[in-house]
Every structure is written in C-alpha cells, then in structure tokens.
Amino acid sequence: MPEKKPQLSIKEQLKILLKIQEYDSQLLELQMRKSFFPDLLKQLKEEIKNLEAEFKEKSERLTEVKKELDLMELTLKQEEQALKDSQDKLLKVSTNKEYDAVQMEIESHKEKIAEAEEKIIVLLDEQKSLEKEVAELEEKLKKTKELNESRIAEIKKNSQEINQIIERIKAEKARLEEKVSMRLLNKYRQIRQGQQGVAVVPVVDRACGGCHQALPPQRIQEIRAGKLVICESCGRILVDPDILKDEEDEDKGQ
Numbered sequence: 001m002p003e004k005k006p007q008l009s010i011k012e013q014l015k016i017l018l019k020i021q022e023y024d025s026q027l028l029e030l031q032m033r034k035s036f037f038p039d040l041l042k043q044l045k046e047e048i049k050n051l052e053a054e055f056k057e058k059s060e061r062l063t064e065v066k067k068e069l070d071l072m073e074l075t076l077k078q079e080e081q082a083l084k085d086s087q088d089k090l091l092k093v094s095t096n097k098e099y100d101a102v103q104m105e106i107e108s109h110k111e112k113i114a115e116a117e118e119k120i121i122v123l124l125d126e127q128k129s130l131e132k133e134v135a136e137l138e139e140k141l142k143k144t145k146e147l148n149e150s151r152i153a154e155i156k157k158n159s160q161e162i163n164q165i166i167e168r169i170k171a172e173k174a175r176l177e178e179k180v181s182m183r184l185l186n187k188y189r190q191i192r193q194g195q196q197g198v199a200v201v202p203v204v205d206r207a208c209g210g211c212h213q214a215l216p217p218q219r220i221q222e223i224r225a226g227k228l229v230i231c232e233s234c235g236r237i238l239v240d241p242d243i244l245k246d247e248e249d250e251d252k253g254q
C-alpha cells in the first residue's frame with residue numbers, strides 16, 4: 001500500500017490535525033524567538049569590542065603623551081642648562097662681536113625654553129583629560145563586559161532550551177502525523193503555506209472561522225457528520241467547533 005492506512009475516522013484525524021497545527025504554531029513562534037538571537041549576540045559582543053577599541057586607543061595616546069612630556073621636560077632642562085652656560089659665557093667675553101654672538105645664543109635658548117614650556121602645558125592638559133577618559137572607559141568596559149557576558153550566557157542557555165523544546169515538539173508532532181493519512185496531511189501542509197500558517201479552522205456562527213464566509217447549511221451538516229470539508233472561499237479545512245468538546249466528554253467517559 002502506498003500510504004499508511006489510518007485506523008481513525010476523518011473526525012478523529014481532524015482533531016489530531018488541530019493539535020498538529022497547534023504544534024506548528026508553537027514551532028513558528030519558537031523559531032521567531034530564536035531568529036532574534038544572532039543579532040542580539042552580535043550587538044552585545046560589538047558593544048564590548050567597541051569599548052575595548054576606544055579604551056586601547058585612548059590608553060595608547062596617553063602613553064604617547066607621557067613620552068612626549070618626558071622628552072619635552074628633558075629638552076627644557078637641556079635648554080635651561082644651555083642658557084645658564086651662555087649666561088656664564090657672557091661674563092667672560094672680551095669683544096663686542098663675541099658679546100653679540102652669545103647674546104644671540106641666549107635669545108635662542110630663551111625662545112626654545114618658552115616653546116617647551118608652552119608645549120608642556122598643552123601636553124599636561126591632554127594628559128589630564130586622557131587619564132580621566134581612560135579611567136571612565138575602564139570602569140564602563142568592566143561593567144559592560146560583566147553585564148553583556150551574563151546576557152550572552154543567558155541567551156545561549158535560552159537558545160539551547162528552545163532547541164530542546166523544538167526537538168520535543170517535533171517528535172510529538174511526528175508521532176501524531178503517523179495517525180493522519182498522507183493525503184490529509186499533504187492537504188494540510190499545502191493550505192498552510194498559502195494561509196499564513198492557519199490551515200484548520202472551526203466553524204464560527206455558521207461561517208468559516210478563517211475567512212468569515214457564510215456556509216450553506218448542508219456544508220455545516222457535513223462538517224458535523226465528520227466529513228472532510230474545505231472552505232470554498234479560502235481553501236481551509238473546516239472543523240466542527242465541538243470537536244474538542246467531544247474529546248473532553250470522551251475523556252470523562254473513559
């Protein structure tokens with residue numbers, strides 16, 4: 001036989017199909033929840049990475065500024081010493097020409113000293129603001145890392161849990177699908193693709209629960225009788241809303 005012959009009536013199969021549809025909706029919702037995770041993870045990791053890059057850049061600049069300061073302070077010291085030497089030399093000159101030359105040296109050293117002092121003031125300013133920024137960034141990075149890493153772990157755990165639920169639902173769905181004829185199952189899948197995932201709908205107020213098209217009394221009778229009826233308007237499988245109530249009654253009766 002090409003397909004497994006189900007032992008169940010159409011009505012019972014439709015009842016099962018409703019459960020399959022419920023599982024399919026759950027699967028869709030779980031997949032959607034999962035679909036947000038990659039972007040979320042990327043965002044959390046990027047936030048850390050950006051802060052790390054900023055922290056590295058500012059720290060490197062701070063090291064550079066400190067080096068420049070050391071160099072400038074050394075230059076200042078050298079120029080101050082050179083100025084002192086020139087001033088001493090001035091006391092020992094014997095000609096006007098020598099005097100002028102040493103005077104020029106002195107002026108040049110004084111200019112260089114003023115230049116170095118100005119640069120030192122600017123560098124000290126930059127050092128101060130960089131030290132503040134680096135300290136703030138370090139604190140922010142530490143907090144962000146703690147927070148984001150715990151959120152990343154949470155998302156990963158969540159994702160694993162969802163995967164487990166998905167596996168469970170899929171197994172349960174496969175078990176139910178065994179009980180429904182291939183023909184009905186294929187019909188269901190085909191309708192689902194065209195109808196935003198809802199393939200089996202109850203009759204509501206004597207109309208299709210999917211598209212609200214009023215149903216002829218004969219169709220309603222056929223549905224009650226447990227026949228497979230497809231809505232002529234939207235193509236969905238129609239079921240008696242009492243189908244689940246029947247089940248509850250049967251459960252009570254057992």
Ligand SMILES: [Zn+2]
Nearest residue numbers: 208211231234
């Ligand atoms: Zn319809």
